[in-house]
Amino acid sequence: MFFKKKLIANKNVKHVGNEDSIPPSRELMSSEFKNRLHNSADIFENEVGCSGITIFYIGTLIEKTMLYQFIIEPIKELSFDSIQKIMEYLSVAEIEKSNQMDMVVKSALEGNVIIYLEGDSSVLLAKIPSTVGRSLTFAENESAVIGPQIAFNESLLTNISLIRNYLKDPKLCIENLNVGSHTNKTVSIVYMNGIASEQMVGTLRQRIQNIKIDGIIDSSGLLQLIEDNSLSIFPLMLLTERPDRVSDLLLKGKLAIFVDGSSLAIVCPQSFLEFFQSLEDYNVNxxxxxxxxxxxxxxxxxxxxxxxxxxxxxxxxxxxxxxxxxxxxxxxxxxxxxxxxxxxxxxxxxxxxxxxxxxxxxxxxxxxxxxxxxxxxxxxxxxxxxxxxxxxxxxxxxxxxxxxxxxxxxxxxxxxxxxxxxxxxxxxxxxxxxxxxxxxxxxxxxxxxLGTPYLSPFYPPRFSDWKDSIVRLPYQFTYKRADLNRPEDEYKYAPEKAKEKN
Structure with a gap:
């Protein structure tokens, strides 16, 4: 979690609509908040100072040290007459203002601290989630002799940042969706704008939005819900734990899907032959x-x-x-x-x-x-x-x-x-x-x-894609992206430059 200086902390503040309003007193707010969370044992309520400020949070989802350092300590000796003044004073990077009780409960489940001021119609949602997860390690199931060794972990933000480190391009697009009525998992669709097919992006987005299920835990469960034929024994989408492989496939026009809490990324579309290809094939002659x-x-x-x-x-x-x-x-x-x-x-x-x-x-x-x-x-x-x-x-x-x-x-x-x-x-x-x-x-x-032939490029025959199928020809012969991915930009680099000698 990153914290900005006090003067620039609240640039991107979101204001939400006015239905399902915030209760006017602390007692009503406390009762409503706890009732919506069914009086769970990890709900905490603390009064801060003597100016009517109360904070609500789920103790198992927030970072206690950051709570004291960036919220409680700065305001405990001060008094405020509006929630806007508190928001301008705090130096938390991710903070927003809301007057919807539904959003308050949802934000608390995402690791937000609810800052309530007696008599104000709005509350502040300050995001300080706990960093639960393992450190980055070597890839265990997709080991490579030549090339990067790092693998994804269970943190969605960490996995996206790994992709960002490989693809430092403003065209890298990330769309977030929520799946599961109980798990409410964040699912991210990652693709290169201008390279990936807009039709495929729309199809994948629609398939994920159409999922009606109580919850998913891992990427492998989501894959079975969105693949073209879940009755087939053959995998129709790729599961990988390597960020370098995902980055390479994104440059070819494919789409990647990340699920919060999963260390595996889904990549599609995928042909049968591509399951037998490795990124290490390109790291050798x-x-x-x-x-x-x-x-x-x-x-x-x-x-x-x-x-x-x-x-x-x-x-x-x-x-x-x-x-x-x-x-x-x-x-x-x-x-x-x-x-x-x-x-x-x-x-x-x-x-x-x-x-x-x-x-x-x-x-x-x-x-x-x-x-x-x-x-x-x-x-x-x-x-x-x-x-x-x-x-x-x-x-x-x-x-x-x-x-x-x-x-x-x-x-x-x-x-x-x-x-x-x-x-x-x-x-x-x-x-x-x-x-x-x-x-x-x-x-x-x-x-x-994802609507593309599974036995491509042999059926239907696409001879231009044979250059990188069972055989791997030199780079100067593979300047064109595979037709399987239906890329918006067909060429990796200019064809007339492909055969020029250094």
Whole structure:
């Protein structure tokens, strides 16, 4: 909280309408204020000095030291004949005048101190909220080797200031909305004016305003209420904890949403391919960035299809297995009592149990649990003839493939898709895998993110956007913003300057 000098403290004072007026006496004001807050135990009422000044506040929401230093101490020895005189004397940066009781109660819930003068028809709302929250730390779920390491925290003001530090541009626009009849959460829409599509901004604003719910706690809950199809297994909007990534996407014409109390930002629109892109791809040269993207898509294929292909080959299609592998496969499966489909499902289930247990346990214990549990269970299962050693290798590779995805939500989808594909492969072999793949492809073709195609730029084909999709070409070839975002300004920099040599 910042405090200005006394002479300039009250430049931006708001005056509110005159309905639901302030009670004319301190006793009535006290009774009305407490009744509207249902006589909560953390409501405080203090008389200041002897001139009829009373302050009301919710003790758990304000900073007590600042209350005494900037409000009580300056006025306790003085007398005032109007609330306007108090407002001119106090040096609190955020102070406003109100004569509506509804606004008084709402302001108290936002960390304001209510300054009441006996006989005056208005009160002062001085904002001195307590600073509850953790300090800025490293990004835990989206770590990067090259580039900034800082991550968002649960303070909305801090998160917005991080974006402001990256984008020091007056075109950066922030719109605040309130969501939840009980939580009354502040939701901020952030975008670059002149770059982001006005139609998308209006659509997103309308979706948030149309939410009628008692409350939301986190950005992930809001995302499920505003995405195009909440029944789809695929994430249609991006959740990220990195301010550098959000800033980069804002420059591309995307929109960001912040929820007070959440350390994750929502970014939209988002295509399927963009979930496999990382800001680190742009921090290395384009050859390495392209290689990393190819590596992620290979990991996607291995994670989703490798186990199901193994099940299909051993159940129906022995002819596709090279003869040199038939003997090791038959030897490894000679003691296994289960058919390949059940064997694969059981091992995949064990792997997911280990992963979930490692995520829920404390960090040091979780890492030990994952490593030791995987080694012990895998070795014991092979020695007991419960499973084959080749399947252990395949499932371990499939698990590794899901970890290379930069997005945690997309990684969860990849984990979930393996199970139905294994079942289809166990019943119909390669035909079942193909049926499952076609179903997923048709499903993704129907999806959209904030009204934009989910499989862009391949469907519908936008060849200009292929330069920054699976491959990442040098910067001089990517001077145009992606058509997916429908930007108002299509160019990052002048095309005629793109190929000039230094």
């Amino acid at each position: 384009w050859q390495i960035g392209t290689f990393l993207r190819f590596l992620r898509f290979i990991g996607l294929f291995i994670s989703v299809f490798f186990t199901s292909i193994y099940v299909a080959c051993l159940t129906f299609h022995y002819e596709v297995i090279p003869q040199t592998l038939l003997l090791p496969l038959s030897e490894s499966r000679s003691k296994v009592p289960f058919p390949p489909m059940f064997e694969a499902l059981i091992l995949e289930f064990f792997i997911e149990l280990l992963r979930e247990a490692g995520a829920r346990l404390p960090t040091k214990v979780g890492q030990t649990m994952g490593i030791v549990g995987g080694i012990v269970i895998g070795t014991a299962a092979v020695d007991a003839g419960f499973t084959s050693n080749i399947l252990i290798i395949i499932i371990a590779l499939a698990a590794l493939g899901s970890f290379v995805t930069p997005s945690y939500s997309m990684g969860n989808v990849i984990r979930g898709l393996r199970f139905p594909l294994i079942i289809l492969a166990g019943f119909w072999g390669f035909y079942g895998i193909m049926y499952g793949f076609c179903f997923l492809l048709l499903h993704m073709l129907k999806q959209s993110s």
